[in-house]
Amino acid sequence: MRTVDEHLTDILGSVAVLPPLDLALLEAQGTVLAEPVSAPVPLPPFDNSAMDGYAVVAADIAAATETDPVTLPVVGDIVAGDSGVSAIRPGLTARIMTGAPLPAGADAVIPVEWTDGGNATVRVSRAAPAGNYIRRAGEDVVAGQVVVDAGTRLGAPQIGMIAAVGRSRVTVRPRPRVVVVSTGDELREPGSPLAHGQIWESNGYMLTAAVVEAGGVGYRQATVVDEPAKVLEMFEDQLVRADAIVTTGGVSMGTKDVVKEVLTGTGTVGFHKVRMRPGKPQGFGLLEDTPVFTLPGNPVSAYVSFQVFVRPALRAMQGLAPEPLPTVSAVLAEDVKSPAGLRHFMRGRLSFHRGSYAVTAADVQGSHQLGSLASANALIELPEDVEALPAGSHVDVMRLPS
Known part of the structure; x- marks a missing residue:
């Protein structure tokens, strides 16, 4: 079994920065600037x-x-x-x-x-x-001044600044195109009727939205049933357009974990147990130089895995530092327990009062319980060597995208 840090290091050592593109200014929104942009003239150019x-x-x-x-x-x-x-x-x-x-x-x-x-x-x-x-001429920007640094994600103010110095095109790192696929015979599209034993597919929607929050372009694909030929066909089709592929389900120890069955020994994809909860079964590797992340099927496991492993990789592909979610130190509002030897990511509610953060763990922490994730705004990160912490302890808390 490998640690969280070992698995993330393996991922970051495999993904490559996307090649730069020359784009028209409005097409570049949300991308990462690959070159510094300087002002050829002062702004304003005259009094x-x-x-x-x-x-x-x-x-x-x-x-x-x-x-x-x-x-x-x-x-x-x-x-x-x-x-x-x-x-x-x-x-x-x-x-x-x-x-x-x-x-x-x-x-x-x-x-x-x-x-x-x-x-x-x-x-x-x-x-x-x-x-x-x-x-006065130049009171905003002097001639030759760098107005937007390389490595900056281009939002509305940056787009306006680049236009103000006369540029209509820029060289950028594109937003990664990420295909998200959920697998499982039990999954049905939201809006369709359910038979006994079936559930509506939610991971694909959740992770496609998470891709967008991480700066990528998300493409949710239709659910793939647990048939090796169908799963293999899906990978072959999506490799044509994807900068990365994210799957959920089919990676554990079951008899129909077909993602693991199909990809074992293919490309550099490997499957591991990672010392974390939720999200222990993980897979990652390259298929024809395309990163493939195979995440667990339980919704909370899939989401936590995305934030811990996929999000930093997508940032690295854009030429950005592979940073985790913004993390703050907070005071526990109540006692918590954690399994020995595992890094535990607990859902919680983070609040700020009188100059400090406090966090309360969700009442339920099951990896299938999406309701507590939907109402959470943070993940409490408990180290592997912690089995219990009393109220009042300081913990690292990852702030979830709002």
């Missing part, structure tokens, strides 16, 4: 107005008050996108819009709310210092 108002020489309005406003001639309008070169002399003003380039000679912008809004002339009722409501 511009932060308000709708009037461009002025600050010294001209230094004495302006509500009771004694300063009146200035308005010599023109400057709008956003104006490509002409404009200027004002002392004693004059120009009406200016937000984002419009500051005219030469002006050193402040007066919001229209500080004036009477005049067209030919304007009365200014408040003084302002030089630089008032001016966005």
Whole structure:
């Protein structure tokens, strides 16, 4: 029997980083940047107005008050996108819009709310210092500055930043295409009627959603019955399009554990018992260089196995650090017990109060009990050498995706 760390090390030593792709910017959302992106010009590229108002020489309005406003001639309008070169002399003003380039000679912008809004002339009722409501060239980004680092997952702010520096395409590590397949004669599609001994298939839906949460592209395949020929045909079909394949069921010691039967001795796939609960039976290896993860069929075992083993591997395939779920230290709200020699991942509810975390274990911990997983927001990780911990003990807690 191998440890959790040994099995994860084997997996991470086998998966390869996906080759980079050149993608149009909007197609790159959710991918991981494979190159740093720099600004070719400063942002903003020119001094511009932060308000709708009037461009002025600050010294001209230094004495302006509500009771004694300063009146200035308005010599023109400057709008956003104006490509002409404009200027004002002392004693004059120009009406200016937000984002419009500051005219030469002006050193402040007066919001229209500080004036009477005049067209030919304007009365200014408040003084302002030089630089008032001016966005200076380069105050956001200087020319040559790296604005998004390699290794960053591209969300909306990063996409906007890359567009702002003039890039329409980027080189990225793509989101892994992960095919998820559940096996078992007893499984039926949700929405269909059940006969005695049958259950609705849930693992495929759960793990496909988990793939998306981990940054991949999930493809749930129809359930495969426990027939070796059907299972083998499924693998042959999916290897064409998959960057990774995740199966659930058929990996333990039963007479119809056909995934184990079909894959034993195929590629580099091996099957092991791992010192963990839930999720002891595990399989992993490469088929034609494609990682294949064979997870247990019990829903909680499958989900915990995904988070512990598959999620770090998908991150590594994207060029990211193969980190576990975000982990915090929390105080146990009650006594807990754990099986000797196994790393125990207990479902729990994590809360934050007065600067610290507390966690309560779920009442039921059976590997088939999906209800307690659906209501959990954390996994309490108890080491192999721990058999019992009293309330008040500090434990590591993995925060589940919300």
